[in-house]
């Protein structure tokens with residue numbers, strides 16, 4: 001008899017939609033309601049035939065052989081103990097319980113602990129350290145914001161239900177006319193599908209957002225006359241028009257994304273955006289929010305700040321204290337400089353998303369373990385691939401939405417083939433490390449690959465049936 005499970009939270013993007021309805025029967029997912037196409041696919045993926053159901057170790061001929069969890073855990077524990085400076089990276093796609101358990105393993109291993117913020121909103125963290133974070137919750141945007149700015153972000157593709165749940169279309173307590181009561185402004189070099197939904201589109205010259213923020217700040221400070229006729233490709237009259245809308249707004253909110261974090265200026269683009277928010281608050285109410293990517297990429301920032309005092313790029317190799325210095329202790333920089341000697345890729349795909357030169361140094365030069373429910377590019381060059389339960393589908397837990405609101409995730413089906421959760425796996429790795437250390441296994445920088453990789457050739461993943 002099919003059962004409909006309501007109030008299910010989606011484990012894909014930082015919008016963390018928690019209104020999904022999932023129909024299940026005999027441990028299989030039949031139907032998903034309310035999710036966007038990306039979220040729906042997560043659930044159907046979980047029920048597909050041919051998922052990896054046990055850990056696998058790469059053989060010398062490049063094939064993989066199934067091994068037991070005990071063997072995979074023993075390999076990983078030995079690798080972490082033997083390594084002088086292992087790197088444990090990822091965590092965007094797991095729950096806070098798994099992130100906390102990994103933090104304990106990293107501490108025992110003297111590892112560098114880092115998450116996907118390192119290649120995503122890490123520059124936002126740097127700006128927030130410098131300048132503060134005048135932010136709010138998504139509920140406040142929905143209920144109060146009558147001027148919404150999407151700057152360097154494209155939720156129509158990256159967070160597909162963001163505009164309908166929070167930013168543009170919903171009718172809130174003080175915004176009961178929905179989109180008709182809001183002015184939506186999009187700033188982007190491209191005329192995106194988000195721009196198509198906006199009332200005003202400012203086509204900024206790629207990499208010149210800082211100049212445009214500067215012009216906005218000049219207007220807010222009363223120096224409109226000194227603004228040049230064109231700034232960053234945007235005519236002055238448009239800048240003045242949008243500034244006027246902002247000044248007349250009751251509640252202005254700015255969402256920003258990779259257009260600021262990944263372009264020239266990086267953290268300084270966010271710095272100046274936050275300073276603009278301060279300026280606008282002299283006139284009306286204004287807040288700002290990072291469009292965090294994965295459903296729980298805000299989680300490590302919260303969990304590890306409790307554990308270690310830092311949100312990402314945490315070097316625990318000194319033993320006595322944690323140290324954080326992005327640029328020095330960030331994953332890509334460590335990889336590029338060849339400063340780590342073992343790598344765990346967990347809840348992400350460094351193979352797909354790191355610069356290829358950095359990943360080559362990790363994937364083909366040092367032992368590597370991938371912990372992920374699926375076969376991804378990192379898994380195809382790892383010594384060991386350990387499958388785990390999918391959060392929000394096969395196991396629950398706490399995940400932090402892009403506005404740092406914790407959402408309780410729930411399981412809708414049991415874990416495929418009895419596979420472990422990330423938390424269970426990291427707890428067992430920690431226990432095995434303690435056992436091995438008691439037996440006298442020590443860090444000596446000598447740990448063999450499980451295999452020899454002839455070259456780092458990206459493996460073409462077969463399309464799913």
Ligand code: SF4
Nearest residue numbers: 010013017036039161
């Ligand atoms: S918008 Fe994001 S969280 Fe919501 S259903 Fe789509 S992928 Fe899932």
